[in-house]
Amino acid sequence: MVARHDLTTDPRLQEDLLQARRGTAFFARKLNELTDEELDGGTRLPGWTRRHIVAHVGYNARAIARLIEWAATGIETPMYSSPEARNQEIDFGATLSPTALRNLFDHSAVHLSVEWRDLPDADWSNEVRTAQGRTVPASETAWMRTREVWMHAVDLDNGATFNDIPAPVLERLLKDITSAWRTRGSDTGLLIKVTGTDLTFGDTSATDPTVVAGPLPAVVEWAAGRGSTGVTAAGPAAPASEVPVAPKWI
Numbered sequence: 001m002v003a004r005h006d007l008t009t010d011p012r013l014q015e016d017l018l019q020a021r022r023g024t025a026f027f028a029r030k031l032n033e034l035t036d037e038e039l040d041g042g043t044r045l046p047g048w049t050r051r052h053i054v055a056h057v058g059y060n061a062r063a064i065a066r067l068i069e070w071a072a073t074g075i076e077t078p079m080y081s082s083p084e085a086r087n088q089e090i091d092f093g094a095t096l097s098p099t100a101l102r103n104l105f106d107h108s109a110v111h112l113s114v115e116w117r118d119l120p121d122a123d124w125s126n127e128v129r130t131a132q133g134r135t136v137p138a139s140e141t142a143w144m145r146t147r148e149v150w151m152h153a154v155d156l157d158n159g160a161t162f163n164d165i166p167a168p169v170l171e172r173l174l175k176d177i178t179s180a181w182r183t184r185g186s187d188t189g190l191l192i193k194v195t196g197t198d199l200t201f202g203d204t205s206a207t208d209p210t211v212v213a214g215p216l217p218a219v220v221e222w223a224a225g226r227g228s229t230g231v232t233a234a235g236p237a238a239p240a241s242e243v244p245v246a247p248k249w250i
């Protein structure tokens with residue numbers, strides 16, 4: 001069955017899908033601003049050129065589309081056969097011609113959007129497994145894609161910043177990152193405060209915490225391991241107010 005509009009009638013999910021599609025459009029815009037030669041340039045991710053990022057974002061859409069097919073059919077189709085296969089695929093993709101790379105991004109994004117569109121309400125709660133091994137309902141894929149496209153649009157390093165990312169996406173990212181720290185126990189003594197709000201994350205029970213604070217985009221940028229511009233730190237882990245490196249989250 002092919003529908004013209006999303007089959008889901010859940011307003012929350014419709015909103016999540018919109019956020020993912022907006023992020024995809026934003027990534028597309030930043031990619032289209034780059035010349036073919038500029039695709040060879042460096043990014044905010046160590047060791048990755050823009051080619052690697054475009055390949056990764058394209059293969060990520062394909063991998064998430066496999067999860068939607070899984071949810072629709074019940075036939076297990078993992079995102080990637082292994083972490084090694086995922087990395088090899090990205091390295092291969094980075095060698096494609098500029099036209100092929102751009103097509104990979106465009107076609108995979110359209111394909112994923114169609115898979116989402118045609119998944120009926122009843123199947124969105126079917127469980128699938130992420131590349132990190134988490135079992136999640138299919139509806140979680142909208143968020144999985146949202147965070148990839150927004151963050152990697154900034155990683156392309158051609159003008160996008162964390163200020164371009166919508167506040168609800170930033171807030172959810174910060175929740176994700178800090179809960180990953182919590183799970184690993186790597187947030188001990190670290191308290192994150194978003195200035196101008198009452199948002200507080202991290203080790204809220206610490207008696208003498210190191211407080212990292214700043215506006216939401218700057219705090220998320222720091223927490224995601226992408227530098228400490230615009231954040232301040234005070235406490236035992238911040239001698240001379242030097243901002244500590246954020247714990248790893250992925």
Ligand code: ZN
Pocket residue numbers: 056148152
């Ligand atoms: Zn990624």
